[in-house]
Amino acid sequence: MGRYLVTGGGGFIGSKIASRLVERGDQVVVTDNLSTGAEGNVPHGVELVGLDISQAEHFNRIPTGHYDGVLHLAAQSSGEISHDNPGYDLSTNALGTLLLLDWCSKNDVPRFMYASSMAVYGLTEESPVTEDQRLDPISFYGITKQAAEHYVRYYSKHGLNTTVFRMFNVYGPGQNLENMKQGMVSIYLAFMLREEPILVKGSMERYRDFIYIDDVVSAWVTALDDPASYGKTYNLASGKKTLVKELLSGVIEAFGHDPETYPVEQGDGTPGDQFGIYADISRLTKELDWRPKVQVSEGLRRMADWAKGISARHSG
Secondary structure: OOEEEEEOOOOHHHHHHHHHHHHOOOEEEEEEOOOOOOHHHOOOOOEEEEOOOOOHHHHHHOOOOOOOEEEEOOOOOOHHHHHHOHHHHHHHHHHHHHHHHHHHHHOOOOEEEEEEEHHHOEOOOOOOEOOOOOOEOOOHHHHHHHHHHHHHHHHHOOOOEEEEEEEOEEEOOOOOOOOOOOOHHHHHHHHHHOOOOEEEEOOOOOEEOEEEHHHHHHHHHHHHOOHHHOOEEEEEOOOOOEEHHHHHHHHHHHOOOOOOOOOEEEEOOOOOOOOEOOEOOHHHHHHHOOOOOOOHHHHHHHHHHHHHHHHHHHHO
16 A cells, blocks of 8 residues: 555546555545546545646645655646647646656655657657657647656656656546547547537548557556566557547447438648557557557447436436
8 A cells, every 4th residue: 555646636547547546545645737627536535636737836735745656647638739828738748747756856756657648759650659669749749748758767767766658549438528629539429419510620541549548547557566667668558540430430339329320520630630640559568467458349338328427417
């Protein structure tokens, strides 16, 4: 049993990781500025500290005492939004990570895990990307995530046991259906909940690597306790390529409609959007003996059932 700080613990992924830690008996403190996260996502009984990691003076709000590790998921996580306000993106993702690493150093925190992104790769060839591939981000978001990785690497060389996860398209129950600028699956489901045509921004031939939330959580918790992950960077993905048009059909079908007849509209792509990317996950599977368990079809069914339940409660 340990004591952990989870930043961004009011968000989709952070809250699920915090919940898993609580379930296994760890003590958890959550920080979140609640810009996209929600207080209701925080596990019952877990202390929520309102904190903006880009503000150095906010760090004295963190409860004192020893922490066995920090799991850092707080971020501005939309590539589209990063182009609206690149300065905010820089302060939250890069400066915020640096300040947090400095806090860990000053407070003798031995373990640090960082949520990076597939956005650091930029445009890629069709073959699956490995962690050793050259990074060439094409969005402000990707640039700030790469910068933060460099800070993590620096502190790793100075005694902090770090792990970086480059996360691909995470989806599942609990994703924010109100946020129409982040999360392809949740955006498409949100259109369907409103009984509106689905707006697809960009080509139907684009492709992504979708990974279900439960598989993401299991990877984080597995790595947390495994020294084999210290100082390492991993792709966290399913390792499978899914075309946008395939995803769209799957979402519509999971929601109980006919992909041939449900209305879909195409719009312009978003700035800095990668055309296609999927991951080589062999490093993660070999070193940590982890494998994704939930296929996209099953994950979409679970998420659609959850979304329909949310809709029924609101309409009732």
